[in-house]
Every structure is written in C-alpha cells, then in structure tokens.
Amino acid sequence: MRGNGFKDERGNQYSRLYVVCDAGIKCRQVSWLCLCNCGNYKTVIGNNLRSGGTRSCGCLQKEQITKEMRCNILVCAPQIDLGERKGVKARHLPL
Numbered sequence: 335m336r337g338n339g340f341k342d343e344r345g346n347q348y349s350r351l352y353v354v355c356d357a358g359i360k361c362r363q364v365s366w367l368c369l370c371n372c373g374n375y376k377t378v379i380g381n382n383l384r385s386g387g388t389r390s391c392g393c394l395q396k397e398q399i400t401k402e403m404r405c406n407i408l409v410c411a412p413q414i415d416l417g418e419r420k421g422v423k424a425r426h427l428p429l
C-alpha cells in the first residue's frame with residue numbers, strides 16, 4: 335500500500351495545521367486530514383503541507399486581511415481625529 339513518495343505525516347505540525355490521519359489520494363497525491371489551531375478540519379495534499387503552501391484552514395489569510403484593515407484604521411483615525419479637533423477649536427475659539 336505504501337508506495338513511492340508516501341511519507342507518514344500523522345502527528346506532524348505544519349504552522350497551524352496538525353496532521354490527524356491520511357485522507358486518501360487526491361489529485362494522485364496523498365492528502366491528509368488536518369486539524370487547524372482554530373478548530374476547523376481541512377484536507378491538505380502532503381506536498382502543500384511540506385512546501386508551506388497550506389498553513390491553515392484559511393483562517394490565517396482571513397486574520398491577515400483583518401490586521402491590514404485594522405492598521406489602515408489606526409493610521410487614518412488619529413489624522414481624522416486631529417483634524418476634527420482643530421476644526422472644532424477654530425470654530426469655538428475665533429481669536
């Protein structure tokens with residue numbers, strides 16, 4: 335059963351993914367059932383695990399997008415805040 339290229343990945347940890355068991359052949363390659371840190375399961379082809387192509391169930395990408403959005407808000411928010419304060423002062427203190 336265990337032919338060329340078969341590497342037992344059970345119990346290995348790849349970034350956020352913990353390999354639970356093999357999930358059969360997918361696209362002529364051995365795929366693995368992985369448990370992500372967030373609690374989701376994902377089937378990943380062994381090569382993608384080893385190459386780092388797949389590092390999470392997809393939550394990692396979602397978090398990165400959220401972080402970028404947060405950064406944009408942090409960068410923009412103080413400027414808006416200062417501008418508004420200046421505007422308020424100018425209007426209320428006409429000296």
Ligand SMILES: [Zn+2]
Nearest residue numbers: 370372391393
């Ligand atoms: Zn996840």
